[in-house]
Structure formats: structure tokens, C-alpha cells
Amino acid sequence: MATLTYVYGDQTAVLGPLATFAEPHSYDLCAGHAESLSVPRGWEVVRLAPDPGAYGPSGDDLLALADAVREAARPRTAPVAVGRRGHLRVVGSDED
Numbered sequence: 001m002a003t004l005t006y007v008y009g010d011q012t013a014v015l016g017p018l019a020t021f022a023e024p025h026s027y028d029l030c031a032g033h034a035e036s037l038s039v040p041r042g043w044e045v046v047r048l049a050p051d052p053g054a055y056g057p058s059g060d061d062l063l064a065l066a067d068a069v070r071e072a073a074r075p076r077t078a079p080v081a082v083g084r085r086g087h088l089r090v091v092g093s094d095e096d
Contacts, residue, residue, distance in 0.1 A: 002034035002050075003027065013039045016048035 003019040005026040006012065015034055019026055029037070039045050057065075 001031060002029050004029055004034075004037065006039075011040075011043045012046060013037070013043060014046045014048065017050040 001018050002015050003017065003026055005014045005023065015037060018028060037045065
């Protein structure tokens with residue numbers, strides 16, 4: 001997989017790692033189309049080698065996952081009604 005970005009004014013096409021956000025004049029390509037890419041005569045193709053370390057999870061990703069698992073495993077307390085007005089009620093929790 002790769003992202004193709006081109007600039008008409010410079011007659012340049014850049015083929016690099018998948019982009020993390022959409023930009024005008026950029027398209028994601030499968031591996032087969034990235035390998036067989038051809039451009040108009042007179043254009044230059046710049047192929048950027050992907051960083052192999054960028055594909056694995058980062059330390060921040062692993063910490064965020066561990067925090068989410070801890071939060072999901074934390075016991076929940078039932079809400080406690082602390083007031084009532086007509087058909088509405090104020091709900092608190094035991095943690096307050």
C-alpha cells in the first residue's frame with residue numbers, strides 16, 4: 001500500500017507510505033498499482049522508502065491500550081438519586 005501525491009505545476013508524482021489524513025491530489029494505491037505506476041512523459045516520479053519502524057505500534061499506542069483495558073476492568077458503582085423535581089431527578093455517584 002502507498003499514497004500517490006502529485007503536483008501539476010512541478011510535473012512530479014510522489015509515491016510514499018500511506019498518508020494518515022486525506023489531502024487534495026493524493027490517492028491511496030494497493031501494492032500492485034504502486035509497483036506498476038507510470039506517469040506522463042516529462043514527469044518525475046519520487047519513490048519514498050517507507051520507515052519499517054512506523055508500521056508497528058508505538059509506545060504511546062501501547063500505553064493508551066493498557067489504560068483503556070484498566071478503565072474497562074474497573075468496577076462500576078450504581079448511580080445514587082440525590083434529588084427529585086417532578087418527573088426529573090438529579091443523579092450522582094458514590095464517588096462524589
